[in-house]
Amino acid sequence: MSDYLLKLYITGKSPRTDRAIANMRQICERELDNQYNLIIIDVLEQPELAEQAKIIATPTLIKELPPPLRRVIGDLSDKEKVLLGLDIVASTP
Amino acid sequence: MTDHSEPEKVKKLATYIEGFDQVGDGGLPQGRCTLVTGTAGSAKTVFAIHFLAAGIMQNNETGVFVTFEETPADIRQNMASMGWDIAAWEREGKWMFVDAAPDPSEEIIEAGSYDLGALLARIESAVSRIKAKRLALDSLGGIFYRFTNEMVLRRELLRIARALKDMALTTVLTAERDSEIGEISRYGVEEFVADNVIILRNSREEENRRRTLEILKFRGAMHHKGEFPFTVIPKRGVVVIPLSAIELKQKSSDIRVASGNAEMDKMCGGGFFRDSLVLISGATGCGKTLLSTEFIAGGARNGEKCLLFAFEESREQLFRNATGWGVDFRAFEDAGLLKVVCEYPESAGLEDHLLRMQSLMTEYKPQRMAVDSVSALERVSGAKGFREFIIGLTSFTKAREITGLFTSTTPNLMGGESVTEAHFSTITDSIILLRYVEMFGEMRRGLAVLKMRGSMHEKDIREFSIDYQGMHIGNPFRNVAGILTGHPTQLVNSEAERMGSLFKEGL
Numbered sequence: 035m036s037d038y039l040l041k042l043y044i045t046g047k048s049p050r051t052d053r054a055i056a057n058m059r060q061i062c063e064r065e066l067d068n069q070y071n072l073i074i075i076d077v078l079e080q081p082e083l084a085e086q087a088k089i090i091a092t093p094t095l096i097k098e099l100p101p102p103l104r105r106v107i108g109d110l111s112d113k114e115k116v117l118l119g120l121d122i123v124a125s126t127p
Numbered sequence: 128m129t130d131h132s133e134p135e136k137v138k139k140l141a142t143y144i145e146g147f148d149q150v151g152d153g154g155l156p157q158g159r160c161t162l163v164t165g166t167a168g169s170a171k172t173v174f175a176i177h178f179l180a181a182g183i184m185q186n187n188e189t190g191v192f193v194t195f196e197e198t199p200a201d202i203r204q205n206m207a208s209m210g211w212d213i214a215a216w217e218r219e220g221k222w223m224f225v226d227a228a229p230d231p232s233e234e235i236i237e238a239g240s241y242d243l244g245a246l247l248a249r250i251e252s253a254v255s256r257i258k259a260k261r262l263a264l265d266s267l268g269g270i271f272y273r274f275t276n277e278m279v280l281r282r283e284l285l286r287i288a289r290a291l292k293d294m295a296l297t298t299v300l301t302a303e304r305d306s307e308i309g310e311i312s313r314y315g316v317e318e319f320v321a322d323n324v325i326i327l328r329n330s331r332e333e334e335n336r337r338r339t340l341e342i343l344k345f346r347g348a349m350h351h352k353g354e355f356p357f358t359v360i361p362k363r364g365v366v367v368i369p370l371s372a373i374e375l376k377q378k379s380s381d382i383r384v385a386s387g388n389a390e391m392d393k394m395c396g397g398g399f400f401r402d403s404l405v406l407i408s409g410a411t412g413c414g415k416t417l418l419s420t421e422f423i424a425g426g427a428r429n430g431e432k433c434l435l436f437a438f439e440e441s442r443e444q445l446f447r448n449a450t451g452w453g454v455d456f457r458a459f460e461d462a463g464l465l466k467v468v469c470e471y472p473e474s475a476g477l478e479d480h481l482l483r484m485q486s487l488m489t490e491y492k493p494q495r496m497a498v499d500s501v502s503a504l505e506r507v508s509g510a511k512g513f514r515e516f517i518i519g520l521t522s523f524t525k526a527r528e529i530t531g532l533f534t535s536t537t538p539n540l541m542g543g544e545s546v547t548e549a550h551f552s553t554i555t556d557s558i559i560l561l562r563y564v565e566m567f568g569e570m571r572r573g574l575a576v577l578k579m580r581g582s583m584h585e586k587d588i589r590e591f592s593i594d595y596q597g598m599h600i601g602n603p604f605r606n607v608a609g610i611l612t613g614h615p616t617q618l619v620n621s622e623a624e625r626m627g628s629l630f631k632e633g634l
Contacts, residue, residue: 043245045242045244045245045247045248046244050240050241050242053239054239057239077244077245077248077249078244078248081248081249081251081252081253082252084245084248084249085225085226085249085252085253088226088227088228088230089245089246089249090227090243090245090246090270090273091241091242091243091244091245091246091274092241092242092243092244092245093241094241094245103233104234104236105233105234105235105236106235106236106237106238107235107236107237107238107241108237108238108239108240108241109238109239109240109241110238110239111238111239111240112237112238112239113238115236115237115238116236116238118236119236119238
């Protein structure tokens, strides 16, 4: 199983940001079994990275590896959709 | 003149889009957001781009362009025909893209609540990086079809609009409309996003497309009302024709100029007025082109610069005709006294014709101008567009004290009036009618000066003939009635005498 490279773009500190980070961590721990690299990018601090990745909405999760590139937006509270977006089959129903 | 006076008053930012600042009474409301809506192909994007480009070119005002639809690469390429080198401006730090165009290969999955904070952060970053004064977002539709939650989008757009206001940016935001009438935009955002709304229309009038711009509202600021024709032309971009903003302030000249025909000068009480407009009306083949040729020749012989727009005949035909009447156009051209422009009316829309004619007049600076025939241009426009064209053209020539002569072809051989005349007759200073007169089974030609503003003129209907030396105006028709209405009837001598005595002291 190849490693996941995940980038989570957020805008500053907000309840939504906190939710997105917590949800992401939970999914990573449960489903990716340490086979991942999660980078959190605050677009307020690094707008040029948001420009490069053409981020409009936040939070946005981008799965850069393995291909294909996938984008999931929102606070990731809909776990099923996140897994679908990351092409991951859920381990627990 | 102080900074403290009237803080509430909305200031205007000159857009430098040709003609727009007149219509907008100085430009767009400064530091505010203006919504520009229109159907597909109504030139919204060009307007938005021109808004930034004009700021850079005319006043060195930097701008940020947020694109939701076309990619920056496409925009750079498409605008090269306008003569706008966007890539160069980007290198100079005068223009910056925020690329929010969709990537068609990429699917977006929504998993929970989101906002457009990243978009706002990118805009703010770009604005502060190049210290932008102008911002354009094109177009709202591009963002609405990518996200499913319209509620969120409305809330977020409102937040972005507020933030832009705080940054004191003058913003143009474009949005689609479904039809030329009805709702202002497809997404119902205008009520809360924009204080100011401009509608661009590209409606069909008869068989022709006609573009207009209307300022629907400028909150707290003045603007001209109604629809103004505009066009998009290479190297110039959007050009608005601010017709009703033209003021009727032409001064009247009492200097006379030669009509080019000595007898005609006498009929008009000493020639045409220098800044006047003369309409020659008549059926086909009865001498309109001849009169305009003589008018041109009369000017050129006095050393005046003349401009002839021909919409019915080719250059060769015109020159050959002129030679047949003893006028050498080529010699005038060689002397720099004549410029002949031949075009098919169908070669461009009426707005484009108008702008081209205006820029030729600005360049060439003629003292007299003839249009043969102006009625040919009716073919390429609807009635309203034609009237606007006439007003635009005549106010332009008057302001420059150009003597103008326009010919108009009447649809009937024997008389009657054309649509051209209906639009034209109140604007023109002089009207000369040319008519066929049937007498004893023979076609003869008659000429009358119907109107000569500010001057005495002859009231007779004179017979004229045409030969290799041009037009010869002869005696009045004395025993014919009904020439003007197109139903000439011969009067027997006794009756003519009786009527003559009836109106002896009158006239």
